[in-house]
Amino acid sequence: MQYLIDAYYRKEHAEERATLDTLAGVDALIDTLLTGPASQNLAELHCVQRKPLPSGFPDHELLVGVDGKRQVGVLGFMDAEGNVVTLGALEGRGEVSYCIVGNPTEFPDRSEVPVSLIRQAVKEFLTSGGQRPTCVQWQVPEFW
Numbered sequence: 001m002q003y004l005i006d007a008y009y010r011k012e013h014a015e016e017r018a019t020l021d022t023l024a025g026v027d028a029l030i031d032t033l034l035t036g037p038a039s040q041n042l043a044e045l046h047c048v049q050r051k052p053l054p055s056g057f058p059d060h061e062l063l064v065g066v067d068g069k070r071q072v073g074v075l076g077f078m079d080a081e082g083n084v085v086t087l088g089a090l091e092g093r094g095e096v097s098y099c100i101v102g103n104p105t106e107f108p109d110r111s112e113v114p115v116s117l118i119r120q121a122v123k124e125f126l127t128s129g130g131q132r133p134t135c136v137q138w139q140v141p142e143f144w
Helices: 023-035 115-127
Strands: 005-008 018-020 042-047 061-067 072-079 082-086 096-100 103-107
Touching (some): 018 023, 023 042, 023 061, 042 096, 042 115, 061 096, 061 103, 061 115, 072 115
Antiparallel strands (some): 042 061, 061 072, 072 082, 096 103
16 A cells, blocks of 8 residues: 655645655655755654544654754654654754744754654655654653
């Protein structure tokens, strides 16, 4: 089965979400976030094929942020089992922030990983039908 991911990362996506259905599309999304302004370096992703909650909202979410200057990024995954963020290097830079359309989202220390892992994880999210990627380590944040 080919899966379809809805993506929100630009103002115009509030009305109509961008869609990803190929590995090349994932690469294009990451490249767009890497080369865009810092106020637009975070995307919100949902797999269309997953059954929504009774409210009609998705039962899951993958946040994908990348920093083009530092070539690192962060992932946040939410579903019925809870909220987790990527677990990065032992030496973090403190709390970090990524933005969707200028709206910041803070992530905890030690949550950034190399962009190559971000790409791999988002591709896994696509090919698994919106499941939490297993190619990265996760941590339960104290806040978030």
